[in-house]
Amino acid sequence: xxxxxxxxxxxxxxxxxxxxxxxxxxxxxxxxxxxxxxxxxxxxxxxxxxxxxxxxxxxxxxxxxxxxxxxxxxxxxxxxxxxxxxxxxxxxxxxxxxxxxxxxxxxxxxxxxxxxxxxxxxxxxxxxxxxxxxxxxxxxxxxxxxxxxxxxxxxxxxxxxxxxxxxxxxxxxxxxxxxxxxxxxxxxxxxxxxxxxxxxxxxxxxxxxxxxxxxxxxxxxxxxxxxxxxxxxxxxxxxxxxxxxxxxxxxxxxxxxxxxxxxxxxxxxxxxxxxxxxxxxxxxxxxxxxxxxxxxxxxxxxxxxxxxxxxxxxxxxxxxxxxxxxxxxxxxxxxxxxxxxxxxxxxxxxxxxxxxxxxxxxxxxxxxxxxxxxxxxxxxxxxxxxxxxxxxxxxxxxxxxxxxxxxxxxxxxxxxxxxxxxxxxxxxxxxxxxxxxxxxxxxxxxxxxxxxxx
Numbered sequence: 001x002x003x004x005x006x007x008x009x010x011x012x013x014x015x016x017x018x019x020x021x022x023x024x025x026x027x028x029x030x031x032x033x034x035x036x037x038x039x040x041x042x043x044x045x046x047x048x049x050x051x052x053x054x055x056x057x058x059x060x061x062x063x064x065x066x067x068x069x070x071x072x073x074x075x076x077x078x079x080x081x082x083x084x085x086x087x088x089x090x091x092x093x094x095x096x097x098x099x100x101x102x103x104x105x106x107x108x109x110x111x112x113x114x115x116x117x118x119x120x121x122x123x124x125x126x127x128x129x130x131x132x133x134x135x136x137x138x139x140x141x142x143x144x145x146x147x148x149x150x151x152x153x154x155x156x157x158x159x160x161x162x163x164x165x166x167x168x169x170x171x172x173x174x175x176x177x178x179x180x181x182x183x184x185x186x187x188x189x190x191x192x193x194x195x196x197x198x199x200x201x202x203x204x205x206x207x208x209x210x211x212x213x214x215x216x217x218x219x220x221x222x223x224x225x226x227x228x229x230x231x232x233x234x235x236x237x238x239x240x241x242x243x244x245x246x247x248x249x250x251x252x253x254x255x256x257x258x259x260x261x262x263x264x265x266x267x268x269x270x271x272x273x274x275x276x277x278x279x280x281x282x283x284x285x286x287x288x289x290x291x292x293x294x295x296x297x298x299x300x301x302x303x304x305x306x307x308x309x310x311x312x313x314x315x316x317x318x319x320x321x322x323x324x325x326x327x328x329x330x331x332x333x334x335x336x337x338x339x340x341x342x343x344x345x346x347x348x349x350x351x352x353x354x355x356x357x358x359x360x361x362x363x364x365x366x367x368x369x370x371x372x373x374x375x376x377x378x379x380x381x382x383x384x385x386x387x388x389x390x391x392x393x394x395x396x397x398x399x400x401x402x403x404x405x406x407x408x409x410x411x412x413x414x415x416x417x418x419x420x421x422x423x424x425x426x427x428x429x430x431x432x433x434x435x436x437x438x439x440x441x442x443x444x445x446x447x448x449x450x451x452x453x454x
Contacts, residue, residue: 006036010049014056021060025119026132028053028112032414033136035167054112061119069432073424075364076114079417082350082357083110086303089350093302102303106412113417120425123386124193129422130184131194137415138208140168141178145211148218168415175224176404177415178212179231183393183400185209186235191386223407230403234396283407285311286337290348300351307336342405358411362402365423369395372430387430394423 010027017023031037031049086106093099120126144160160169168174189197189205216224289309294300301308311334339345346355369391377388401416410416 010036014053017056017060021057021064022119022125022128024053024057024060025116026128028057029129029132029418030136032109032112032418033133033168034139035169038169050108054108057119058115061115065119066121070118071428073117073428075361075420075424076117078357078361078364079110079114079420082354082361083107083114085353085357086110086350089300089302089354094305095302095307098307099303099305102412105414106303109412109414109417112414113421116418116421117425117428120422120429123429126390126422126426126429127188127192127194129425131188131192133415133418133422134181134184134188134208137168137177137181138211140174141181141211141215142208144174144178144218145214148214167413171219172221172223172404172408173410173413175216175219175221176227176401176408176410177413178215179224179227180397180400180404180419182209182212182231183235183396185212187389187393191389223404226407227400227404231396231400234399238392281313282311282332282334282337283340285313285334286339287341287344290339290344294347294351298351300347300349300354303349305348306338309337310335311337339409341407342409342411345409345411361420362398365398365420366395368427369398369423372427376430384433390426391430394419394426398423 010031013023013027013030017027028050031053037047037049086103090096090099090103116129120129140160147160160174168177185205185208189201191197192201195201213228215221216228286306286309289311290306293305293309297305313332313334339348342358343355346358350358373388373391373395375388376384376391379385379388397419401410401419405411
């Protein structure tokens with residue numbers, strides 16, 4: 001039955017796409033995020049669904065879209081250079097088979113992120129793509145939120161529709177993405193035009209934000225707790241009564257503490273006691289190994305170069321009671337430990353050039369969104385009221401990702417690359433609108449204001 005639902009939904013969406021080809025772009029967002037191929041038992045799991053829909057999206061754009069004033073943004077060029085460089089490191093990878101397996105999906109995600117801004121020519125398209133991204137991720141997040149309420153979840157135990165530990169179905173990844181989505185959910189609820197902004201939209205948005213906050217609880221991902229703190233701080237930037245809202249958020253956190261599972265509280269306590277936690281201690285050890293590795297391999301070792309590490313980790317834990325306490329130490333050997341950090345992932349796999357391009361890509365996005373935000377936040381043009389809040393939401397989502405990715409290796413996560421593509425498309429759209437406004441005859445004919453006396 002589930003297979004029939006997926007097939008019927010996709011066929012209906014694709015049929016509409018032949019009338020409105022941009023729907024192929026939206027269909028790809030759904031397939032890329034939800035991965036119905038993994039959820040299907042027999043009808044979709046043998047079909048190259050992503051390739052087919054991507055081909056339809058590109059073909060529809062080539063045939064029907066207006067190419068006037070099409071521009072290739074600097075960050076699109078940067079992603080193209082990073083893609084070519086990653087291809088080079090893959091050819092010279094330390095582990096060619098494993099590197100080829102990761103390359104098989106990385107290049108598709110990067111090509112899509114480079115192509116996506118070319119299709120986002122209007123506000124409606126930008127909003128529609130963000131809405132599809134949000135609702136597609138919501139299909140996973142809502143399931144996780146419900147299961148957390150019913151069972152409490154558990155580290156490595158929360159099943160998000162499919163028994164998989166990849167993509168958005170991995171605990172730390174979905175925790176980071178879910179929290180990063182909160183500013184975008186709020187923007188869609190306040191400024192979206194596809195659905196009427198009535199009580200139904202507000203209730204659904206509130207429920208979805210609640211589900212997003214439950215994901216770190218259900219997955220017991222420490223990264224998610226840090227991301228919640230970051231997004232809370234960011235959401236207070238533009239409110240008028242910061243102390244009031246901050247107090248209400250703190251109060252809500254205190255009230256929620258007794259309802260949190262004991263396993264969640266115990267795991268969060270290991271954030272400060274990393275020396276006794278094998279996962280945290282191994283993470284620090286692999287970061288040290290990566291830094292030593294790139295001293296001898298400055299161009300990186302290609303995808304999955306971490307498989308060459310062998311770590312010796314010493315764990316320390318206090319034991320005993322009262323005045324007779326001792327420190328127990330245990331030496332643990334760990335091999336092929338993953339980076340558990342996007343920054344060290346880029347450094348170890350793509351070397352210093354790759355890390356530099358990764359940082360420039362995201363830091364430029366933060367700067368550009370801040371420029372758009374400041375330029376339009378005091379605009380008195382009603383048609384532009386949505387621009388500054390969207391720049392703020394996209395910037396906040398990126399900041400949450402950049403903080404969360406300190407502790408999870410998602411440098412090439414397709415969802416994040418698509419979000420960068422939306423940022424570029426939005427930035428290009430706003431710049432084009434500004435140029436068109438500046439070229440309007442009535443603006444040129446307006447007399448200059450008289451200089452002030454004195």
